[in-house]
Amino acid sequence: MSNRNMLRGILMLAVGGALCSTAFGQNRPKSMAVPRDPLELATGTIQTPDSPAAREGALQLLSRTRQNFSLRGSRQAYELKVRFTADSHGETNHDGAWQMEDQFAPGRGLRWTAKSESGYVITGLFAGGKVYAEGTAAAIPLRLHDARALLLDPVQSANFAKAGTIRTAAATFRGVQVTCLLLSRSRNMANPGPSRDWEETEECIDPQSGLLQVHSEVPGRYVVYDYANGPQFGGHPFPATVTVNEGGRVVSKISVESVQAIAAPDPTLFVPTAAMKADAPGMAMTSASKIVRLMGSVGPSTIVRPVCVFGMMTPSGHLVEAHALQPGDPNSQAAIEDAKKLDLSPSIPAGAPRQQHFVFVIEKFVVQD
Numbered sequence: 001m002s003n004r005n006m007l008r009g010i011l012m013l014a015v016g017g018a019l020c021s022t023a024f025g026q027n028r029p030k031s032m033a034v035p036r037d038p039l040e041l042a043t044g045t046i047q048t049p050d051s052p053a054a055r056e057g058a059l060q061l062l063s064r065t066r067q068n069f070s071l072r073g074s075r076q077a078y079e080l081k082v083r084f085t086a087d088s089h090g091e092t093n094h095d096g097a098w099q100m101e102d103q104f105a106p107g108r109g110l111r112w113t114a115k116s117e118s119g120y121v122i123t124g125l126f127a128g129g130k131v132y133a134e135g136t137a138a139a140i141p142l143r144l145h146d147a148r149a150l151l152l153d154p155v156q157s158a159n160f161a162k163a164g165t166i167r168t169a170a171a172t173f174r175g176v177q178v179t180c181l182l183l184s185r186s187r188n189m190a191n192p193g194p195s196r197d198w199e200e201t202e203e204c205i206d207p208q209s210g211l212l213q214v215h216s217e218v219p220g221r222y223v224v225y226d227y228a229n230g231p232q233f234g235g236h237p238f239p240a241t242v243t244v245n246e247g248g249r250v251v252s253k254i255s256v257e258s259v260q261a262i263a264a265p266d267p268t269l270f271v272p273t274a275a276m277k278a279d280a281p282g283m284a285m286t287s288a289s290k291i292v293r294l295m296g297s298v299g300p301s302t303i304v305r306p307v308c309v310f311g312m313m314t315p316s317g318h319l320v321e322a323h324a325l326q327p328g329d330p331n332s333q334a335a336i337e338d339a340k341k342l343d344l345s346p347s348i349p350a351g352a353p354r355q356q357h358f359v360f361v362i363e364k365f366v367v368q369d
Helices: 021-027 052-067 142-152 158-162 274-278 332-339
Strands: 011-013 078-086 096-105 109-116 121-127 130-135 165-173 176-184 201-205 212-216 221-226 241-246 249-261 289-295 303-313 319-324 355-368
Touching: 052 158, 052 165, 052 176, 052 201, 078 142, 096 142, 109 142, 130 274, 142 241, 142 249, 142 303, 142 355, 176 212, 289 332, 303 332, 319 332, 319 355, 332 355
Parallel strands: 011 289, 289 355
Antiparallel strands: 078 096, 078 249, 096 109, 109 121, 121 130, 165 176, 176 201, 201 212, 212 221, 221 241, 241 249, 303 319, 303 355
């Protein structure tokens, strides 16, 4: 399965009763500030690059950071071994311990396997430009999809970021000066606020090493990267641990056991089985989307209180494993219930390949008008 397309391409959509942020025009409602969190680093002065050179510098930093995760970019055969533990308190499927392995060989393809202590098992294969899979169930659980994306392709491409808004903030994380890039696909950021916008993705990077420190798609979800004693591959440091924080608590901890070169990959590993061929194409994990839904009417003095919901969109166009990233907010349950009403099936062409992707639904509740 193609990891390169796992978690990138943040789209702003208008679905059903949802309103895309760009649809608000000059009457875009004011949002309450992003809640305080120890991992919300863009809390100081936020700047917009004031020249093409400054903007290009931010894009180059993003590209450098993305390259650090490109294991296949070395064009060398490798084996990756990972363990992780999910603890979502039942909000997502298959809590507990997981094991995952990847084998990659240039010219042959990528084979990966995963199993959970709860009984889920899958073998995935990307070979000859095709996706194959066989396992316990057709759908890939959110926490497994998440672990692969965060390890192999967490940062959007500079070419994609180039089309949107870029802002920067200086911060300190674990005693190290970092640069936080705030990236938005919104076209209506001409007058951005003094703090992070709810629709901005935040990438906090050590500008000296280019290593990603904290990754946050939306407020309430923060992913911390630790490189201490981590493996090196292809000349790049790889994280030893990745810790996923949602709603103020740890929901997943990913540990990289090893990344090792393979001198002579077994070619039979990259040949699809008869069962894989019979069920082809397998499930593809594709880019994430952000959807904005306004709960109420917009007026000249509208103020909204957002709640972010994170879930997985199935090939049928329905949201599963949905949960709120601000669980203490009084509107959190209403946000989940509304997000679950999403139905993207009308936009899926007949005969389209099976795909699943993350969805971040930003539910905006009107509190003043």
